[in-house]
Amino acid sequence: xxxxxxxxxxxxxxxxxxxxxxxxxxxxxxxxxxxxxxxxxxxxxxxxxxxxxxxxxxxxxxxxxxxxxxxxxxxxxxxxxxxxxxxxxxxxxxxxxxxxxxxxxxxxxxxxxxxxxxxxxxxxxxxxxxxxxxxxxxxxxxxxxxxxxxxxxxxxxxxxxxxxxxxxxxxxxxxxxxxxxxxxxxxxxxxxxxxxxxxxxxxxxxxxxxxxxx
Amino acid sequence: xxxxxxxxxxxxxxxxxxxxxxxxxxxxxxxxxxxxxxxxxxxxxxxxxxxxxxxxxxxxxxxxxxxxxxxxxxxxxxxxxxxxxxxxxxxxxxxxxxxxxxxxxxxxxxxxxxxxxxxxxxxxxxxxxxxxxxxxxxxxxxxxxxxxxxxxxxxxxxxxxxxxxxxxxxxxxxxxxxxxxxxxxxxxxxxxxxxxxxxxxxxxxxxxxxxxxxxxxxxxxxxxxxxxxxxxxxxxxxxxxxxxxxxxxxxxxxxxxxxxxxxxxxxxxxxxxxxxxxxxxxxxxxxxxxxxxxxxxxxxxxxxxxxxxxxxxxxxxxxxxxxxxxxxxxxxxxxxxxxxxxxxxxxxxxxxxxxxxxxxxxxxxxxxxxxxxxxxxxxxxxxxxxxxxxxxxxxxxxxxxxxxxxxxxxxxxxxxxxxxxxxxxxxxxxxxxxxxxxxxxxxxxxxxxxxxxxxxxxxxxxxxxxxxxxxxxxxxxxxxxxxxxxx
Numbered sequence: 001x002x003x004x005x006x007x008x009x010x011x012x013x014x015x016x017x018x019x020x021x022x023x024x025x026x027x028x029x030x031x032x033x034x035x036x037x038x039x040x041x042x043x044x045x046x047x048x049x050x051x052x053x054x055x056x057x058x059x060x061x062x063x064x065x066x067x068x069x070x071x072x073x074x075x076x077x078x079x080x081x082x083x084x085x086x087x088x089x090x091x092x093x094x095x096x097x098x099x100x101x102x103x104x105x106x107x108x109x110x111x112x113x114x115x116x117x118x119x120x121x122x123x124x125x126x127x128x129x130x131x132x133x134x135x136x137x138x139x140x141x142x143x144x145x146x147x148x149x150x151x152x153x154x155x156x157x158x159x160x161x162x163x164x165x166x167x168x169x170x171x172x173x174x175x176x177x178x179x180x181x182x183x184x185x186x187x188x189x190x191x192x193x194x195x196x197x198x199x200x201x202x203x204x205x206x207x208x209x210x211x212x213x214x
Numbered sequence: 215x216x217x218x219x220x221x222x223x224x225x226x227x228x229x230x231x232x233x234x235x236x237x238x239x240x241x242x243x244x245x246x247x248x249x250x251x252x253x254x255x256x257x258x259x260x261x262x263x264x265x266x267x268x269x270x271x272x273x274x275x276x277x278x279x280x281x282x283x284x285x286x287x288x289x290x291x292x293x294x295x296x297x298x299x300x301x302x303x304x305x306x307x308x309x310x311x312x313x314x315x316x317x318x319x320x321x322x323x324x325x326x327x328x329x330x331x332x333x334x335x336x337x338x339x340x341x342x343x344x345x346x347x348x349x350x351x352x353x354x355x356x357x358x359x360x361x362x363x364x365x366x367x368x369x370x371x372x373x374x375x376x377x378x379x380x381x382x383x384x385x386x387x388x389x390x391x392x393x394x395x396x397x398x399x400x401x402x403x404x405x406x407x408x409x410x411x412x413x414x415x416x417x418x419x420x421x422x423x424x425x426x427x428x429x430x431x432x433x434x435x436x437x438x439x440x441x442x443x444x445x446x447x448x449x450x451x452x453x454x455x456x457x458x459x460x461x462x463x464x465x466x467x468x469x470x471x472x473x474x475x476x477x478x479x480x481x482x483x484x485x486x487x488x489x490x491x492x493x494x495x496x497x498x499x500x501x502x503x504x505x506x507x508x509x510x511x512x513x514x515x516x517x518x519x520x521x522x523x524x525x526x527x528x529x530x531x532x533x534x535x536x537x538x539x540x541x542x543x544x545x546x547x548x549x550x551x552x553x554x555x556x557x558x559x560x561x562x563x564x565x566x567x568x569x570x571x572x573x574x575x576x577x578x579x580x581x582x583x584x585x586x587x588x589x590x591x592x593x594x595x596x597x598x599x600x601x602x603x604x605x606x607x608x609x610x611x612x613x614x615x616x617x618x619x620x621x622x623x624x625x626x627x628x629x630x631x632x633x634x635x636x637x638x639x640x641x642x643x644x645x646x647x648x649x650x651x652x653x654x655x656x657x658x659x660x661x662x663x664x665x666x667x668x669x670x671x672x673x674x675x676x677x678x679x680x681x682x683x684x685x686x687x688x689x690x691x692x693x694x695x696x697x698x699x700x701x
Contacts, residue, residue, distance in 0.1 A: 022359075062359075
């Protein structure tokens with residue numbers, strides 16, 4: 001059975017190319033905001049957690065569309081295994097973020113709508129993941145651009161502009177419940193799209209197997 | 215940088231954001247300039263991303279060593295890259311000028327304040343420089359997100375923190391009524407603050423002694439930031455006074471019994487307001503009209519920042535007088551139908567009634583709660599209907615329809631909460647209920663007016679706890695839907 005050692009090697013190689021200090025640093029500003037201005041102020045806590053949710057989505061997007069992924073493309077693993085390892089690490093990281101920030105939020109306020117915020121975080125993570133997976137298969141890469149992150153942020157900005165429920169940041173607003181019901185309904189389609197994008201075969205030529213010119 | 219597709223996408227996103235920021239009503243430049251400037255926020259975000267992507271590309275693609283073999287020094291190459299940030303500024307300037315021209319074509323009011331608009335363009339340049347400067351230092355894409363998140367977190371922290379929010383790249387004006395804040399703020403100081411931040415970032419990349427010069431730039435930025443936060447001095451107060459507070463500075467014009475006073479630069483609102491005022495005043499039945507009194511409607515700026523001002527100065531916002539007796543704050547809308555709260559005040563004035571059914575009609579020095587406390591059309595209509603009902607018109611049904619949600623399910627008037635957080639006491643609710651149900655409301659209205667003119671009766675009512683200025687309740691009764699905060 002060589003599956004386990006191969007899996008460990010794949011996850012290890014995937015994890016080694018991640019900039020962990022920066023990922024940890026991404027957590028600090030939202031938690032700092034909560035600690036500075038969020039005490040018994042649910043609106044500020046919601047703003048901070050929403051920021052963290054957007055970060056989760058951006059991390060998911062960039063994880064799947066990172067040039068460093070080329071490192072693992074030479075490993076003896078199928079495409080969806082490699083992407084699965086990336087997704088596992090990204091999801092674990094974001095879940096850890098979320099656990100820490102939720103713990104901080106609940107410690108400074110008794111009325112934090114943790115479940116609704118978790119729905120937001122999950123929806124944006126899946127959205128970022130889908131965008132990252134789709135964009136990583138692109139055939140055209142504009143020079144010097146952050147394609148996946150930019151595309152994800154563009155989607156977020158467009159959604160914020162066009163879909164009023166996403167701009168509801170006050171849990172006491174009656175629109176809050178409606179917005180999060182809509183988001184919770186979007187989880188299943190997003191998860192489906194995520195899985196489809198994850199297992200879709202890689203159409204790009206493998207490294208070292210480019211067709212030589214005739 | 216101009217070839218980066220994300221800058222183009224930033225322009226598109228900015229266009230949508232600008233439409234959201236200033237769309238709808240005609241633009242009033244010296245009020246909406248910060249909305250135009252802050253509308254450039256998406257462009258700034260994408261300029262940052264484009265800058266970071268461009269600057270970090272050699273490191274990410276592993277060609278840094280190759281580039282180092284070029285005869286051009288790395289500092290010179292970095293300086294050339296930083297110069298590209300000006301192209302983002304040029305794009306922002308084009309967007310800004312385009313917005314101004316579009317607003318002018320759509321009958322915008324006033325003149326565009328150059329300082330505020332330049333501050334928005336400068337913020338985009340600073341964002342692009344930050345992306346380019348950080349891209350030279352960090353190679354990982356994720357590392358570029360960290361400053362962006364930190365910036366967003368700082369914006370959240372500073373937003374709503376009084377003058378502290380002026381330290382943000384884009385100044386947040388939460389309400390379009392905060393014109394006075396713009397009079398207090400010095401845009402050129404903010405521009406210098408942004409320039410110092412940009413200089414510090416540039417120095418950190420291209421200077422021979424980057425640490426010293428970057429630190430010097432940071433110190434200068436800190437000083438300029440502090441200068442923005444300094445307590446208001448006499449000159450600031452004079453500037454604000456000139457802008458808003460005294461009727462002398464308003465430009466007044468009489469139309470019948472009504473005199474309309476507007477701030478300088480807002481004169482184009484006059485025709486709209488006169489039309490609406492005439493329509494409302496004429497709609498009051500003649501049988502209920504009292505002898506004409508002098509009515510002065512003055513444009514009110516109702517959000518004077520608390521900090522840094524003398525308390526008496528802050529309280530000098532009551533600029534509207536009805537007759538010779540009480541004041542009523544009538545917030546005049548711009549270039550659109552006059553709102554329900556102003557309708558309330560006008561109807562009340564024309565019928566000889568106080569400005570609202572609460573404690574506002576007491577001729578004393580108690581805190582006034584003007585009709586503009588009703589922040590939505592629904593609650594304004596409820597109060598307006600109450601007054602019209604009292605005045606003997608056929609609008610009582612309107613009030614009944616609009617107060618269904620204000621009473622308990624069993625019909626008892628235990629409390630009455632109007633949208634916007636205004637709560638009537640039991641006595642006030644009962645009084646209002648009697649006014650509604652009484653078959654001879656005109657007679658009752660006369661009695662109420664007589665009551666209000668009777669100092670002894672007023673004193674008795676006051677000692678009984680009625681007619682006091684109610685405080686906003688910390689909690690609401692179960693049957694009341696918690697109202698949204700006023701915008």
